[in-house]
Amino acid sequence: MKPVREWTRLWRLAALIAGLVLAVPAGLRAEVEESAAAEDSAAEEGGGESDAEHGKHSSRLSDERIPLQTETMPERPKLLLELGNPYLGTGRIKRGVELPTGAVWQPTLILFGTLRSALQTFHDGDSERTEWANRLDLFGNLQLSGTERLVVGFRNLDRNGRFTSYVFEPDLDDPFVDELNSDIQALYFEGDFGEIFPRLDPEDVGRKDIGFSIGRQPLFFQEGMLLNDSIDGIGITRNTLLPKNTSNFRVTFFLGLDNIDRTNVEDESASLFAVLTSTDLRRSTVDADLAYVSGDALTGDQVALGVSAVQRLGKTNTSFRLLGSVATGEETPFATDGILLFSEVSWTPPYGHDLFYFTTFWAFDEYSAAAAGPASGGPLGRAGITYAAVGLGSFGAPLSSRARDVAGGAVGYQKFIGSEARRQVIAELGVRLGTATEVADEAAVSLRYQAAYGRRVVLVLDAFAGTRESLVEGVGDEGVWGGRVEFRLKF
DSSP: OHHHHHHHHHHHHHHHHHHHHHTSOHHHHHHHHHHHHHHHHHHHHHOSHHHHHTTOOTTSOOSSOOOOOOTTSOOOOOOSEEEESOTTOOSOOOOOEEOTTSOEEOOEEEEEEEEEEEEEEEEETTEEEEEEEEEEEEEEEEEOSSSOEEEEEEETTEETTEEOEEEEESOOSSOEEOOOOOOEEEEEEEEEHHHHSGGGSTTSOSSOOEEEEEEEEEEEETTTTSEEEEEEEEEEEEEEEOOTTOSEEEEEEEEEEEOOEETTEEOTTOEEEEEEEEEEOSSEEEEEEEEEEEOOTTTOOEEEEEEEEEEEETTEEEEEEEEEEEESSSOOSSSOOEEEEEEEEEEOOTTSOOEEEEEEEEEEEEEOOSEEOTTSOOGGGGGOTTTOOOSSTTOOOSSOOOEEEEEEEEEEEEEEESTTOOEEEEEEEEEEEESSTTSOOEEEEEEEEEEEETTTEEEEEEEEEEEEOOOSTTOOOEEEEEEEEEEEEEO
16 A cells, blocks of 8 residues: 555645646736847847846857858768768668677778879989889778778789889880789778677677777788788787776787788798787877797798887877897898887977977897888888888889898978968988998988879879998999879879
């Protein structure tokens, strides 16, 4: 009987409240509404004083519904192919497909890429090469959900470091280089175990959010100084771990089985295992990575590791890296012993977007990356545009990116032109000083101009000039220079 009495009391209380509300005389309500209308009219005739008195200050949010203002927003660029829900579009999302596991997939297929074409000349001592080189990067992305996707990638105009081009100098019997191909450069599936099988953890409170990837996939760790290659393999990632005094910890285990390039050359005998971690601390992000590469008797086995810290010191951006490689057997051109110290400092002047940067490095013996693709250059490519490979044709870096018995760095300034920052100029000075008798000293100055036109076209102009010490007694230093004009079409 007690529950019946409780419900009776609640019902009587609700009826009392309703009666008090309904008991307000209709005339009183009309008087209140009339008074409010009169105050609004007086505010309109008498200026802004009444607005402030009655809570209608100019800073008050309006009650009027204002639709999303899209007139000033740029239109979404069209893709080569788009099937399913519009990529970064608006509107109603199509009904998805529920899998037996409980996951809901909403397939969206997009096709996009970049076409690069350049006329370039490179003078390196006694040799000179002038060419028209081309490269096409084409990708298909089948987005199944927020965490699952299938990616396929092609580079149809180059392979193994050779690009479809026409060589003007030197004179060749057949100046046209044809590298047209349909080789697959990337083909991998990535997803999250917990999202594919949500019924295993309906409340999403367990530790089943484990990411994975399988297939031919690009790896880029330690800014490409440890791993910079597309490798056939399997990766397992555990994210959002929270050790003490950290905001996030991520660890990835990767097993590479094929398509491994070492010092820009494919090693068909190689396999790779890597443990890759990243930790977010209060003031810094620390990455600690370890990779083991096994080869045959000619290429050798090697262990490579990298530790880095990226942070802001005051108003200055900084990164510091320690990398090392150890040949577990005899040293070979692919497996070497060496240590590389690397630092980068950058600063943006007040009231602008320009960037001043300064990089330094010091290599003891010879450090070599665990894996580096054909067009990726050497470990010192991160030091600046004077060291970086352009990844197109036979145009080499003004200064060598090899990390062998050398110390040096680069200082540069990036200037943005115009209020929309669609144009920029980079001026850089790079210096390499050999710390062994067989390593030459080098220095070069590089200039780069980049400008965007419309929504898809980018113009790049590069020029450099430098000098290289001759290691032959009685022979003077060699001059190096070059220039290039590149058009990039993004679609």
